[in-house]
Amino acid sequence: MLKTIFLMLASVVLGFYLGRRSMVAGDPAGVDRTAPARIPGDITPAARRTMEEQLRRGETIGAIRTVRIDTGCGLKEAKAFVDAYDARRKAPRPGDPIER
Numbered sequence: 001m002l003k004t005i006f007l008m009l010a011s012v013v014l015g016f017y018l019g020r021r022s023m024v025a026g027d028p029a030g031v032d033r034t035a036p037a038r039i040p041g042d043i044t045p046a047a048r049r050t051m052e053e054q055l056r057r058g059e060t061i062g063a064i065r066t067v068r069i070d071t072g073c074g075l076k077e078a079k080a081f082v083d084a085y086d087a088r089r090k091a092p093r094p095g096d097p098i099e100r
Helices: 002-025 045-056 062-071 075-090
Strands: none
Touching: 045 062, 045 075, 062 075
16 A cells, blocks of 8 residues: 555655656746647737837847747748748838839
8 A cells, every 4th residue: 555655645745756857848938838828819919019019129039939938829820920021021011102
């Protein structure tokens, strides 16, 4: 009986330790992979402002990191979101003067 309880407790502790270690070591951006990921379009207003400021300064990697940390999505999804957002931001709008 005591041996069974000890083995169960040891397996829980070991599983928790290995799970935390792989989360911290496997993702340098510090994204918590145990939390459900939100879609990048579901970014918070504060993170969106930070991302816009980073894009204005030309810090694309920082903007991708901001999206990943805020939403918990993967690198590929965050990069696609930031690239599309940046392209829309740079696109000419109706009424803008045409450069020759």
